[in-house]
Structures are given as C-alpha cells and as structure tokens.
Amino acid sequence: MPADPPPPDILCRGLSKVFSGGVEVLSPLDIALAAGQTTALVGPSGCGKSTLLRLIAGLEDPSAGDILIGGETPDHMRRQAAISVAFQDPSLLPWRSLRGNIALGRKLARLPADPALVDRLIRLVGLAGFEAIRPAALSGGMRQRAAIARALASAPRLLLLDEPFGAVDELTRRQLALDLPPLWQERGTSTLLVTHSVSEAVFLADRILVLSPRPARIVADIAVPLSHPRRSDLADSAGFHDLAAEVSAALARGVAA
Numbered sequence: 681m682p683a684d685p686p687p688p689d690i691l692c693r694g695l696s697k698v699f700s701g702g703v704e705v706l707s708p709l710d711i712a713l714a715a716g717q718t719t720a721l722v723g724p725s726g727c728g729k730s731t732l733l734r735l736i737a738g739l740e741d742p743s744a745g746d747i748l749i750g751g752e753t754p755d756h757m758r759r760q761a762a763i764s765v766a767f768q769d770p771s772l773l774p775w776r777s778l779r780g781n782i783a784l785g786r787k788l789a790r791l792p793a794d795p796a797l798v799d800r801l802i803r804l805v806g807l808a809g810f811e812a813i814r815p816a817a818l819s820g821g822m823r824q825r826a827a828i829a830r831a832l833a834s835a836p837r838l839l840l841l842d843e844p845f846g847a848v849d850e851l852t853r854r855q856l857a858l859d860l861p862p863l864w865q866e867r868g869t870s871t872l873l874v875t876h877s878v879s880e881a882v883f884l885a886d887r888i889l890v891l892s893p894r895p896a897r898i899v900a901d902i903a904v905p906l907s908h909p910r911r912s913d914l915a916d917s918a919g920f921h922d923l924a925a926e927v928s929a930a931l932a933r934g935v936a937a
C-alpha cells in the first residue's frame with residue numbers, strides 16, 4: 681500500500697484579504713504545503729504574493745479564512761520564533777555590525793549564542809571579511825544576503841523569503857541557489873519563496889504555485905520532480921526547460937484569463 685502523504689505543515693483555508701478602501705488582494709485561497717518542502721510563489725507584480733507571505737508570517741490578519749502552521753496560528757508560531765522572514769527590504773539594525781545583525785536572529789528567538797553557526801552563515805552568503813561592517817557601508821545585495829543569514833540563524837521551522845535575491849548580482853544569485861537549499865533541507869525547514877524568476881523557482885522549489893493577477897487565485901500547482909542536491913548544470917537539462925515552459929505558460933494563461 682502506498683504510504684499516506686505527510687500531513688500539511690502549512691494550511692490556508694478560505695484565505696482572503698481585502699484592504700481598507702475595498703482593495704481585494706486574495707480571492708479565497710486553499711493551500712496545503714507539506715513539511716520540509718520548498719514552495720515557490722510566482723505571479724504578476726501586485727497580485728498579492730507579499731500579502732500572502734505577510735499573512736502566513738502573522739504580520740497581517742486575514743479578512744476571512746484561517747491559517748495553521750503545524751496546527752497552530754501564525755501569531756503563536758511567530759511568538760515561538762518558529763517563523764523567520766527575509767523580505768525585500770532587509771531592515772537591518774544600522775548601529776549593529778553585520779555579525780551583530782546576524783547573531784540577532786538567534787537572540788530574538790531566545791536561543792543561545794552560536795558563533796560557529798553565525799560564521800558558517802556569513803561564509804555561506806559570501807560575506808566573510810565584512811563581519812565588522814555596519815549595514816550603511818554594505819551594498820543592497822550584501823544587505824539582502826545578511827538578511828537571509830539572519831533569517832537562517834534561528835533555524836526556523838518555516839522560512840519565508842520574499843524576493844530574497846532581488847538586489848543580488850547574477851553570479852552570486854546562482855551561488856546562493858546552490859548553497860542555501862542544502863542548509864534548509866538538512867534542517868527540514870519548510871520554505872516559501874516569492875520570486876519573479878521562473879528559472880529560480882524551478883531551480884529552488886519542490887512545488888510551484890502560479891498566481892493570477894489580483895485578486896490572486898491559484899492558476900497552476902506544478903510539482904518539480906527534480907532530485908536534490910541540484911547542480912548548476914541542471915538548468916541546461918530538457919526536464920528543467922520543460923518545467924520552466926510549463927510555469928511560463930501558466931503565468932500567461934493567468935494574465936489572459
């Protein structure tokens with residue numbers, strides 16, 4: 681008999697959001713994500729991807745429906761420091777060094793200091809040598825990488841990444857796409873990633889949800905059956921190209937509908 685599928689780790693039921701002024705951003709959405717998987721959200725600009733992430737992070741309240749993470753509310757999970765976020769705006773503390781900002785990820789989660797982990801994360805995001813530098817003296821891409829490292833410092837159960845590589849140069853982006861997933865897979869982290877890049881979505885994710893223009897609904901739910909760890913030459917394979925074409929076609933369908 682086939683094994684039962686794992687219970688969903690993130691469950692959104694009838695989730696909708698209407699901002700004051702009547703801006704309807706999410707049509708009622710039903711989403712069930714398995715533990716330990718990486719899911720990419722792709723969709724046209726302004727469709728509601730960041731809003732969905734903010735609701736799951738417990739930073740906004742839904743207008744209707746509910747969200748459960750491991751059976752608990754986002755608010756509860758956030759208070760347990762089980763959710764980490766790296767959003768487009770890195771929001772680092774200007775008076776703390778790069779190292780101090782990354783270490784803060786553990787402090788805020790009330791976890792003991794772990795200098796070896798902080799060093800590993802700094803190396804992983806390619807910022808070794810910049811430990812003592814304050815955020816104002818770092819480039820936008822470096823600040824984004826620092827925010828990713830800070831999000832990973834608390835070993836969260838759920839990692840929410842909103843365009844985490846938006847300001848990062850192409851070569852570094854590719855390196856991060858190779859280096860980061862093994863870390864969150866090793867820890868069994870569930871990762872939800874917003875990206876505008878179809879190839880990044882296919883490269884990083886186990887599953888891709890394609891959203892329509894606002895109010896967002898799910899146009900396609902595409903499994904990415906490519907094994908991990910993924911190597912850089914994967915992007916040259918026919919399987920990769922077919923998946924990217926499927927995602928692009930779904931995006932176009934959503935816009936045309």
Ligand SMILES: Nc1ncnc2c1ncn2[C@@H]1O[C@H](COP(=O)(O)OP(=O)(O)OP(=O)(O)O)[C@@H](O)[C@H]1O
Nearest residue numbers: 699700703705724725726727728729730731732894
């Ligand atoms: N606090 C708010 N009040 C009113 N409208 C809002 C608020 N936050 C977001 N919106 C609107 O909700 C819509 C969706 O915004 P959101 O940032 O979630 O989209 P997105 O898909 O992440 O966009 P992008 O890809 O460009 O980052 C936009 O029309 C935006 O103007």
